[in-house]
Amino acid sequence: MKLLSPLQIFNKLEGQPPIKDQHWYSLQASGEAEQRTIEIYVYGEIGAWGITANQFVRDLAELDDGVSPVVAAFNSIGGDLFDGLAIHNALSRLGERCTGRVDALAASAASVAVCGAHRVVVAENAMLMIHNPWTFASGDAEDLRKVAAALDQALEVIIAAYKAKAPDIDEVELRRLVNAETWLTAREAVALGLADEVGDGVKVKACVGQGGVMQKYQHTPQALLDQLNEPTKPTEPVVDKPEPSAPGADAAALALLITQSCTQAGISNLIEPLIAETKLVDEATVQAAITQAKSIRDLCVAARLPEFAVEFVQAGLDTGAVRSRLFDKVVGKGGGFEIDNSLPQNEDPAPKIQAKQPDPPSIWAARQAAQSRAFKGVRP
Incomplete structure (x- = not known):
């Protein structure tokens, strides 16, 4: 469940x-x-x-x-x-x-x-x-x-x-x-x-x-x-998306908005997909896309599949479609599990602590000094 x-x-x-x-x-x-x-x-x-x-x-x-x-x-x-x-x-x-x-x-x-x-x-x-x-x-x-x-x-x-x-x-x-x-x-x-x-x-x-x-x-x-x-009847008339804005001050400002927002949210890898997906049409479109991208990233992280966030944003998927695809990827079509006999690999394995190796010359020198002190009547 x-x-x-x-x-x-x-x-x-x-x-x-x-x-x-x-x-x-x-x-x-x-x-x-x-x-x-x-x-x-x-x-x-x-x-x-x-x-x-x-x-x-x-x-x-x-x-x-x-x-x-x-x-x-x-x-x-x-x-x-x-x-x-x-x-x-x-x-x-x-x-x-x-x-x-x-x-x-x-x-x-x-x-x-x-x-x-x-x-x-x-x-x-x-x-x-x-x-x-x-x-x-x-x-x-x-x-x-x-x-x-x-x-x-x-x-x-x-x-x-x-x-x-x-x-x-x-x-x-x-x-x-x-x-x-x-x-x-x-x-x-x-x-x-x-x-x-x-x-x-x-x-x-x-x-x-x-x-x-x-x-x-x-x-x-x-x-x-x-x-x-069942087909869903649109509640509002379908309007074609406006053509992309010509390069200029508005487009540059929107691109900067995407860059700053993604950097602050820790999703810099989604900057280019968002620019391509929104075509920098207007601020409302860009803001909505950024919010959607954050939700998609969160879903991918929750499923432990963050690498698919870029793919889903590029495809223009909504959160419902993303959940379904992540479920497919996690559970798999067969509904079972795979047996893997390989041991888990740590990305950054902790350094092994090596036991100190004995140093025969040092041990010999210490014994000789102890014998010399004993012979002279000096306590160690």
Whole structure:
């Protein structure tokens, strides 16, 4: 269960908040204190590349007054299991005033998180997906045995989280469903006890920007995959990009802006790709590209693949596409792992400390001096 997540916290907001790919996380509070309803939108991936449990808990604590109802709305492919568990426990501590709502999909770690709510409502056309924890690893046989043991323990934690929501569920059947990677409809989730109510269905694009991950699950329903392939109608008229500015003072100033910003951010290797990609059209375009480049660099560093930042910036990819490509590179098409019998190589190995070698002449001279002093009656 490893994957990124925009989370948005709103208070008494009318309508559904717009999901902007460039903003993974935002918070807004409004409404009168005596009639507040705190709404949390977990839209996207959970974990280090998205919203961490640490950020979630701190921001919720700042907004929570201890009495207002809290609604946590999910449309997430999942993510890091332990962040999901921490969110599960944070929602559970809110008690009866917390409602978990699945707007489109709560998969993997997101299904664990939403089950922490006292009351769970799944939209008529939404789904809950449960499956075994998984990871990728490298090392020798003993290392991999430890990883397998850790996954077994993680599975027990997952089962405990589901049973906390549905104490009467048949555990043997639950384990079978988890092992089989099961996609539950709203009514099936209610029947199992993992949800309390079937809500009104509102069509929500399934985890926009995470289609590459959706396709990697073994039993993703075709209806969800079809949504990912639907063409998106532009909301604004398409306007051709202006031609590049003629070389001059403006272009030179924009090039200087890119150079200074990249140098300060430690991404000097992205100066040339940014100049080529923006064509120095105007300051707004340049600023947006710099912000995007920083996000791409951060994603590559998080995936331990910083060398791909230049390639992704040159290709003009957005952060959603970058996450998908990094996921492919880290996990690989086969979904398994490679065994490498070579020892890890340190880039800067620590210098070896050599033991001091004996010096026979010095030892002989010291003995001779000691004997001479003894013969003369002089103590050493």
